[in-house]
Amino acid sequence: xxxxxxxxxxxxxxxxxxxxxxxxxxxxxxxxxxxxxxxxxxxxxxxxxxxxxxxxxxxxxxxxxxxxxxxxxxxxxxxxxxxxxxxxxxxxxxxxxxxxxxxxxxxxxxxxxxxxxxxxxxxxxxxxxxxxxxxxxxxxxxxxxxxxxxxxxxxxxxxxxxxxxxxxxxxxxxxxxxxxxxxxxxxxxxxxxxxxxxxxxxxxxxxxxxxxxxxxxxxxxxxxxxxxxxxxxxxxxxxxxxxxxxxxxxxxxxxxxxxxxxxxxxxxxxxxxxxxxxxxxxxxxxxxxxxxxxxxxxxxxxxxxxxxxxxxxxxxxxxxxxxxxxxxxxxxxxxxxxxxxxxxxxxxxxxxxxxxxxxxxxxxxxxxxxxxxxxxxxxxxxxxxxxxxxxxxxxxxxxxxxxxxxxxxxxxxxxxx
Numbered sequence: 001x002x003x004x005x006x007x008x009x010x011x012x013x014x015x016x017x018x019x020x021x022x023x024x025x026x027x028x029x030x031x032x033x034x035x036x037x038x039x040x041x042x043x044x045x046x047x048x049x050x051x052x053x054x055x056x057x058x059x060x061x062x063x064x065x066x067x068x069x070x071x072x073x074x075x076x077x078x079x080x081x082x083x084x085x086x087x088x089x090x091x092x093x094x095x096x097x098x099x100x101x102x103x104x105x106x107x108x109x110x111x112x113x114x115x116x117x118x119x120x121x122x123x124x125x126x127x128x129x130x131x132x133x134x135x136x137x138x139x140x141x142x143x144x145x146x147x148x149x150x151x152x153x154x155x156x157x158x159x160x161x162x163x164x165x166x167x168x169x170x171x172x173x174x175x176x177x178x179x180x181x182x183x184x185x186x187x188x189x190x191x192x193x194x195x196x197x198x199x200x201x202x203x204x205x206x207x208x209x210x211x212x213x214x215x216x217x218x219x220x221x222x223x224x225x226x227x228x229x230x231x232x233x234x235x236x237x238x239x240x241x242x243x244x245x246x247x248x249x250x251x252x253x254x255x256x257x258x259x260x261x262x263x264x265x266x267x268x269x270x271x272x273x274x275x276x277x278x279x280x281x282x283x284x285x286x287x288x289x290x291x292x293x294x295x296x297x298x299x300x301x302x303x304x305x306x307x308x309x310x311x312x313x314x315x316x317x318x319x320x321x322x323x324x325x326x327x328x329x330x331x332x333x334x335x336x337x338x339x340x341x342x343x344x345x346x347x348x349x350x351x352x353x354x355x356x357x358x359x360x361x362x363x364x365x366x367x368x369x370x371x372x373x374x375x376x377x378x379x380x381x382x383x384x385x386x387x388x389x390x391x392x393x394x395x396x397x398x399x400x401x402x403x404x405x406x407x408x409x410x411x412x413x414x415x416x417x
Contacts, residue, residue, distance in 0.1 A: 002037060004106035006325070007049065008057075009042035010141075011081075011112030011119075014074040015155030016162075016303040017314035018141050019403070021111055022075060023068040024318025025139070026057050030065075035326060040105065040410060045079035046119065050092065051417050052099050054410040067403035069315060070393035072303035075405055083119045086126055093126055095417060100134060102413040107135050107325040111318070113142035113153075117333060118357035124331035135325040138333035138353050139317055143300045145196035146360045149351035150335035154317055155300070157310030157386035160200030162302040163189050163244070163295060164387060168204035170293070171211025171242040178240035184231065184282050184290040185211075188275035189299060191246035193218050195363045197299070198246035200383045202375035211242035213373075216278070218248035219363055220372040222257060228285050230373060235288065245274050304400050308389025313346065320348045344385035 008025050010018055022041070029039045041055040042048025048055070055076055057065070068075055086093050100108070110120040117138040124136035140147055145156035167187055174185045189197045195217030202215055213234040216222065234241035249257045258274035275292040282288055313336055320334035331353045339345030367379035375383075393400040 002104060003035060005038045005040060005104050006036050006107040006109065006322070007040045007042065007054070007100065007105045008076075008109045009045045009048060009111065010074040010076055010078040011045045011110060011116040012078060012141075013080075013113075013143065013300065014072070014078050015141060015143050015300050015314075016072045016158040016306045017155055017311050018111060019068040019071045019073070019075045020311050020314035021139050021141060021154060021318035023065060024315040025109055025322055026065050026068075028319040028322040030062075032322070032326060036107070036322075037104070038410075040103065041076040043407065043409065044077035045081060046083065046110070047079045047081050048077070049096055049099050052102075052412045052414055054103060055405075055407050056410045059408045060405055064403050064405060067401075069311065070303060070391070070400075071402040072301045075403060076407070082115050083122065086122065093123065096123065097127065097130055097132055098414060101132060103410065105134065107137070107322075109137050109139055109321045109325065111139035111141050113144070114147060114356065114358050114360065117147070117353050121331050121353035121357045124353065133330075135328065135330045136353075137321040137324050137329065138356065139321045140333055140335065141314075143197065144191055144194055146194040146362070147356055148359045148361045149356055150333075151338040151346065152313075152336055152386055154310060154314035154336075156196060156200075157307035157313070158302065158305070159190070159197055159299045160203070160383060161307045161310075161387040162299045162305055163187070163197055163201040164203040165305060166295065166299075167201045167212050167242060167244055168210075171204070174211075174240045174242060174291070175238075181289060182291050183235050183240045183288040184243070184279065185240070186243045186245060186275045186279045186290065186292040187212075188245050188247055188292070188294045190295070191218060192248040193360055193362065195219050195246045195248075195368075198244050199363055199367060199375050199379055200387070201244040203380065203383055203387065205374075209238045212244045213238065213241050214243045215374055216243065216245040216249045217363065217368060217372070218246050218250055219365070220368060221252040222249050223252075223372075224281070228282065230371075231282055231288075232286055235286075243278065245278055247274055249274055303393055303402075306391050307387045308391040309386055311391045316348055324350070344388075
């Protein structure tokens with residue numbers, strides 16, 4: 001009987017280090033050639049499995065796979081495609097089993113956030129029911145840092161480092177101009193319901209007067225009068241006010257300050273544009289000249305300034321996922337466990353997908369200052385280790401060099417989906 005093959009897919013919004021997880025998966029699988037035949041990667045995530053578009057990673061050189069560790073974004077293509085329940089869309093699940101059977105795939109590793117862990121969990125149960133057991137392992141990833149059980153999520157440490165560096169540098173810029181020009185700078189960061197990214201920006205402020213002066217969290221209902229009063233006080237005291245605002249900041253009634261009106265593929269409200277909204281509110285009330293910026297994709301693609309800790313953890317969860325699968329485990333996810341000593345340490349633990357799927361972990365209230373505009377010492381102690389260390393990619397002609405894959409597809413065996 002031929003050796004079983006492994007299928008790996010990337011899902012949802014990508015990160016600066018998701019390919020480090022892919023590297024961990026592929027390099028670890030190659031160490032087990034006695035048990036794993038081919039490692040396939042879905043072209044554009046789970047959609048690649050449905051379309052039977054399987055990238056044969058065995059056709060990539062060891063050097064190219066190693067380069068994935070320092071390459072941002074999703075090297076194999078990601079997708080925002082949520083599988084409905086088996087009852088709602090039986091055909092999709094049956095198609096996946098057909099494709100996996102046709103290509104002798106017995107290991108399924110899904111690299112993504114809460115929705116992706118839910119998909120892996122559903123498929124693990126179904127494969128057993130259908131008599132074609134597949135070891136389904138979730139590989140954690142999300143810049144939002146909102147997966148439960150795991151101490152932190154691969155992808156978060158690097159975006160945290162990027163936003164903290166960015167607000168520190170932009171703050172110095174505004175401070176140098178505020179006497180005769182710009183007095184307010186607003187930087188919008190990602191975070192739909194959880195303020196982890198916004199909170200991490202607070203690391204930039206090491207003493208009174210440092211940027212950011214105000215952080216707006218999704219967990220704290222926006223109080224317009226209180227906020228505008230705080231802005232005025234900062235300008236009076238420091239000459240300027242630097243603000244970090246999470247895209248998911250909400251009004252007291254639970255509505256988003258900047259909801260664009262649309263929905264994404266997962267049914268989430270499409271957000272964006274809260275920075276100009278806040279900036280214009282300040283100008284209308286106080287008349288201050290402002291600038292604003294939306295970090296958007298830049299914050300999650302910034303591999304050039306990635307956290308070394310984040311890169312190492314992303315690789316480790318990918319490697320652990322393969323070991324879990326080979327150990328016969330299914331419906332589980334490698335989780336990062338923080339050590340208890342004073343010096344930061346971490347190890348890889350295990351979480352059941354049933355406990356992870358579709359559960360969002362918010363920032364604890366104890367991490368946010370009493371006035372709701374900053375982070376506490378407890379938050380600093382949590383965030384600080386996650387942004388530690390530099391892991392620069394190789395540079396050539398002044399620019400970072402990233403992996404270029406052949407992405408050769410396996411020959412199809414089934415009818416078109």
